[in-house]
Amino acid sequence: MKALQIYAGADAHTLIERDGLTARHVSAISAAAGGPKGLTLTRLDRFIFGDWLVSADQTIDLLGASIGAWRMATACLPDSSAGFQTLEHDYIRQRFDFVNGKRPSAKQVSEAFAHSLETFYGGRVAGLLAQSRFRLHLFTSHGRGILHRDGPWRTPIGYAAAFCGNALHRRFLGRWLERIVFSSAGELPFNSHDLRTEQVVLNESNFMAALQASCSIPFVLEAVHDIPGAPAGAYWDGGITDYHLHLNYLTPRDQVVLYPHFQRAVVPGWLDKSLKWRHHATDFLRNAVVLAPNPDWVKTLPNGKLPDRHDFNHYAHDYDARVRVWQQAADASQQLADEFAQWLSNPNPRLVKPL
DSSP, X not given: OOOEEEXXXXXXXXXXXXXXXXXGGEEEEEEOOOGGGGGGGHHHHHHIIIIIGGGOOOOEEEEXXXXXXXXXXXXXXXXXXXXXXXXXXXXXXXXXXXXXXXXXXXXXXXXXXXXXXXXXXXXXXXXXXXXXXXXXXXXXXXXXXXXXSOOTTHHXXXXXXXXXXXXXXXXXXXXXXXXXXXXXXXXXXXXXXXXXXXXXXXXXXXXXXXXXXXXXXXXXXXXXXXXXXXXXXXXXXXTTTOSSOOOEEOOOTTOEXXXXXXXXXOOSOGGGTTOGGGOSOOGGGTTEEEEEEOHHHHTTSGGGSOOOTHHHHHTTTOHXXXXXXXXXXXXXXXXXXXXXXXXXXXXXXXXXXEO
């Protein structure tokens, strides 16, 4: 069974029909939030960054939220292939033990995650930021009003209000949350008129805090407060405002936004997950090429699904079983990378579906 499905916006499809798809066509790469689902993309990442893109030398914007931010930061390491291999290994083997039947607190999870980031990137941040091939953009959600600070009553009330406002119209989300993007270089590669947005320089003093904030799921981890060089206040998971980075990309003519993703739909924000009418593609994605697993292939994975956060609870008392299931899914995803490599050798536009 084929594992990979390729989708393209109208302009990207026209480009593929005329010229195929080569490494020089890539202007930006986006990486969604989604927690453990991202494990099925690390093999694609290893191929794209370690093998394919080395044949071109243009500067590429890398945009990531949550696990996507971790993936795109890893792409900036000198040996990205080894980095993605370590990321896959370490992420699968995260351990959060229940004590007396109680799940770990947000404080405990945050402390463990901070330690993981320090172990992974410690001593390598300067080199990561100094490289000039990629412009790294890490997405975070910055609290406003009642969400300006994290707290036992402020956070649930604030997010309830944000959900209700967002359900009416996405622009109302800006009353409680704004998009702060930490960038290593360059201007933002998208039009940010959909939501209040501020760009902050990503540097050694704020890298760890910004990356942790981008991965700080509300109620699961604590917010990160007062990141150096950025507006004061609480910062949460970048996926809250930009779950799948459904952005109005400023893509140069005859180039594409490459999007290794875990599904076809590119959902704007985390609060839009249940709002199915916001899951369709818009003209924002006219230059996007989405690489996604075949839903029928996903059913062949352990438990018939991609790894997800619920597995931490399902396997709360069987760590080895979760590790085994997640590793099996990651190993199976090698097929995605292999099929993309095969398609690139003969980029048949008839195999590309409309996004």
